Amino acid sequence: MNAMPWTSFDTWIAVTGMLCAVSCAIPGSFLVLRKMSMMGDAISHAVLPGLALAFFATGARDSLPMFVGAAVVGILTALFTQWISKFGQVDRGAAMGIVFTTLFAIGLILIVRAADYVDLDPGCVLYGAIELTPLDMVVLGPFELPRAAIVNGTVLLMNLGIVVLLFKELRLSSFDPALADTLGFSPGFLHYLLMTMVAVTTVAAFESVGSIIVIAMLIVPAATALLITRRLVPVLVIASVVGCASAWLGHYMAIRIPPLFGISDTNSSGMMAFASGLLFTLAWIFAPLEGLLARFFGGRGKAIRPPATTNP
Amino acid sequence: MFETITDILFLKDHNTRVVVISVMLLGVSSGIIGAFLLLRKRSLMGDVLSHATLPGIGLAFALMVAMGGTGKSLPGLLLGAAVSGAAGLLLMLAIRSTTRLRDDVAMGFVLSVFFGLGVAVLGMVQKIPGANAAGLESFIYGKTASMVFQDAALIGGVALVVSVVAVLFKKEFTLICFDDGYATSQGWPVVLLDIAMLALVTIVTVIGLQAVGLILIIAFLIIPAAAARFWTHRLDYMLLLAALIGALSGWLGASFSGIFSDLPAGAIIVLVAAAIFIISMFFGTARGVVPRLRDQARLKRRIGRQHLLRAAYEILEQQPGPLANVPVDRASLFAHRSWSPREFRRFLAHARAEDHLETATPDAIRLSESGFGEAARMTRNHRLWELYLIRHADVAPSHVDRDADMVEHILGADLVRQLEDELGDIGNHLPESPHAVQPAAL
Numbered sequence: 001m002n003a004m005p006w007t008s009f010d011t012w013i014a015v016t017g018m019l020c021a022v023s024c025a026i027p028g029s030f031l032v033l034r035k036m037s038m039m040g041d042a043i044s045h046a047v048l049p050g051l052a053l054a055f056f057a058t059g060a061r062d063s064l065p066m067f068v069g070a071a072v073v074g075i076l077t078a079l080f081t082q083w084i085s086k087f088g089q090v091d092r093g094a095a096m097g098i099v100f101t102t103l104f105a106i107g108l109i110l111i112v113r114a115a116d117y118v119d120l121d122p123g124c125v126l127y128g129a130i131e132l133t134p135l136d137m138v139v140l141g142p143f144e145l146p147r148a149a150i151v152n153g154t155v156l157l158m159n160l161g162i163v164v165l166l167f168k169e170l171r172l173s174s175f176d177p178a179l180a181d182t183l184g185f186s187p188g189f190l191h192y193l194l195m196t197m198v199a200v201t202t203v204a205a206f207e208s209v210g211s212i213i214v215i216a217m218l219i220v221p222a223a224t225a226l227l228i229t230r231r232l233v234p235v236l237v238i239a240s241v242v243g244c245a246s247a248w249l250g251h252y253m254a255i256r257i258p259p260l261f262g263i264s265d266t267n268s269s270g271m272m273a274f275a276s277g278l279l280f281t282l283a284w285i286f287a288p289l290e291g292l293l294a295r296f297f298g299g300r301g302k303a304i305r306p307p308a309t310t311n312p
Numbered sequence: 313m314f315e316t317i318t319d320i321l322f323l324k325d326h327n328t329r330v331v332v333i334s335v336m337l338l339g340v341s342s343g344i345i346g347a348f349l350l351l352r353k354r355s356l357m358g359d360v361l362s363h364a365t366l367p368g369i370g371l372a373f374a375l376m377v378a379m380g381g382t383g384k385s386l387p388g389l390l391l392g393a394a395v396s397g398a399a400g401l402l403l404m405l406a407i408r409s410t411t412r413l414r415d416d417v418a419m420g421f422v423l424s425v426f427f428g429l430g431v432a433v434l435g436m437v438q439k440i441p442g443a444n445a446a447g448l449e450s451f452i453y454g455k456t457a458s459m460v461f462q463d464a465a466l467i468g469g470v471a472l473v474v475s476v477v478a479v480l481f482k483k484e485f486t487l488i489c490f491d492d493g494y495a496t497s498q499g500w501p502v503v504l505l506d507i508a509m510l511a512l513v514t515i516v517t518v519i520g521l522q523a524v525g526l527i528l529i530i531a532f533l534i535i536p537a538a539a540a541r542f543w544t545h546r547l548d549y550m551l552l553l554a555a556l557i558g559a560l561s562g563w564l565g566a567s568f569s570g571i572f573s574d575l576p577a578g579a580i581i582v583l584v585a586a587a588i589f590i591i592s593m594f595f596g597t598a599r600g601v602v603p604r605l606r607d608q609a610r611l612k613r614r615i616g617r618q619h620l621l622r623a624a625y626e627i628l629e630q631q632p633g634p635l636a637n638v639p640v641d642r643a644s645l646f647a648h649r650s651w652s653p654r655e656f657r658r659f660l661a662h663a664r665a666e667d668h669l670e671t672a673t674p675d676a677i678r679l680s681e682s683g684f685g686e687a688a689r690m691t692r693n694h695r696l697w698e699l700y701l702i703r704h705a706d707v708a709p710s711h712v713d714r715d716a717d718m719v720e721h722i723l724g725a726d727l728v729r730q731l732e733d734e735l736g737d738i739g740n741h742l743p744e745s746p747h748a749v750q751p752a753a754l
Contacts, residue, residue, distance in 0.1 A: 037417045038420050088542070093353060094538045109583075223413055223420075
């Protein structure tokens with residue numbers, strides 16, 4: 001089967017993916033620095049009861065109440081995790097796992113109850129469809145844009161705004177919470193702000209484009225950037241670039257690789273996540289200071305070797 | 313109704329018995345292996361592995377279709393899942409050992425990238441002409457209620473083997489959980505042991521995923537172990553308890569879902585386990601919240617009472633003439649230390665409840681026999697520590713009061729004897745204060 005040509009549809013899908021990737025990569029960098037990388041995954045499972053309750057409350061599948069319900073439960077996930085790990089002195093990963101499995105179980109039971117009334121499939125929560133975004137266009141002034149691009153663009157602007165405004169505080173509380181506390185920047189407040197950011201970003205993104213891409217873009221671009229540099233601003237910039245590149249490359253692979261096997265195309269979100277993994281692997285091998293090659297060829301030894309200036 | 317409930321709880325019905333027993337065995341094995349994961353701070357490994365199996369399932373299906381089958385053979389899919397789970401865990405360990413990224417990042421990376429790849433592969437597999445991949449995704453949702461005898465026997469057998477292997481490797485796993493640096497320096501093959509531990513997790517996950525579903529197996533690997541941790545500080549008991557809690561939630565949950573048959577069994581088992589976790593978190597005897605708060609409150613009360621007694625003793629010392637247990641003015645006692653009126657009243661009440669003092673006149677208190685002894689002992693401990701700091705730690709006399717304030721309450725008889733020996737010239741006396749004892753600023 002011949003590959004289909006790249007159309008404006010594909011451009012919109014890739015652009016929406018890029019907006020989503022960058023809006024995730026920014027809070028994701030802070031999550032990775034705070035050893036909370038799995039938060040996106042936890043929230044994406046945990047929001048199920050929020051969706052179910054929003055449905056019970058309104059009796060319809062409108063996206064706004066669903067969004068609010070999911071975002072509230074997302075924030076609660078972060079709160080419960082924090083409480084269990086603080087008061088119960090449980091490892092944070094375990095606390096996260098306890099919270100999201102329990103919430104997901106509650107959600108499943110609620111949905112089975114709701115299933116008597118409406119088809120609310122858990123599968124459609126996990127797999128949003130970025131391929132369908134260009135079918136849902138909204139007119140905005142002189143332009144016609146996909147609704148998902150507007151949603152993710154708005155979230156991106158919000159995240160950028162928060163990070164720019166509170167950059168100093170976020171940086172300090174990520175690297176030295178004790179000092180931040182002494183200086184009067186409440187790490188608690190910043191923590192919950194960050195968690196709110198992650199919850200809203202996650203929910204907005206997977207309502208519009210699916211959760212797989214969100215989970216990946218919260219972690220992988222930031223991890224890639226951390227292989228290349230250890231400074232916060234470059235980490236944020238590189239993570240955003242990696243996020244964009246993975247979105248574009250992912251969609252490209254989603255419509256170019258399957259034809260090699262005689263299949264028309266495949267899931268773009270999945271491929272975007274996979275593409276970010278490929279970019280991570282490149283950085284893992286070729287990173288200038290800590291890459292496998294640099295390590296193998298004595299990159300680490302260079303610093304302690306005396307300068308070879310005395311030789312004629 | 314009651315008859316049905318007891319029938320189900322006590323496994324009268326053959327079908328229920330098969331399901332419940334295999335779920336219980338799964339609970340036992342994941343409780344044990346989960347305890348090691350918790351101590352290694354990798355509780356979310358079940359989550360990671362269950363997502364990482366997805367590309368393997370898709371590829372195994374595609375391969376089996378290419379070889380001319382329907383692709384829906386259970387052993388083939390399980391093998392694919394296990395292989396891709398194993399690839400995920402090796403990748404995670406490789407990232408962990410060759411970069412500075414930490415466990416949580418490596419785990420999140422494997423989870424999201426493998427899951428993405430899996431979704432992409434499934435997206436392709438479903439479009440293979442002539443193959444029917446419908447329902448392949450439901451492979452990851454599980455179907456506890458419709459489990460047949462063969463499934464149950466397989467799960468039970470595998471769970472049993474995993475439990476036995478985990479117990480046999482207890483010493484090695486304990487070592488890498490608590491101090492992998494030491495294990496490395498002693499020549500233990502830490503990476504191999506890590507792989508062995510995670511291989512057991514992979515087996516439990518793959519088997520459990522198919523049998524009881526994604527969410528339950530993730531929960532089974534975390535919740536029983538985390539709940540058990542609240543009841544004990546000893547690893548042996550923790551393993552035993554985690555296994556018991558796993559089995560108990562499996563038994564109760566599977567039985568309940570027999571009663572409320574329209575609800576998903578996996579979800580109910582998770583909720584039972586979560587309820588056990590919450591009870592453990594609050595009331596667990598070793599690390600539970602309530603016992604801990606109670607101990608802290610008790611310590612705070614004792615410290616307050618002992619400070620009150622020492623303050624009274626120091627006031628008595630300042631009286632002219634030989635030391636005698638005369639009534640102490642409440643106002644001067646209050647002024648002797650900086651405490652709030654409420655604290656002061658509370659400490660007075662505690663001391664009175666302990667029979668350490670009594671009301672002499674409305675404005676004054678008098679130490680009891682035992683209270684006087686305790687006050688003298690506290691004051692002596694305080695001064696011994698002060699002298700020790702001055703002589704052996706070169707702390708200025710004006711700075712030792714506050715340090716001794718903390719330490720006086722926890723000096724045991726042994727330590728006091730050591731201090732006496734160390735200081736030499738004290739004997740059984742109560743030394744004078746090395747600094748001026750004066751009321752806190754008024």
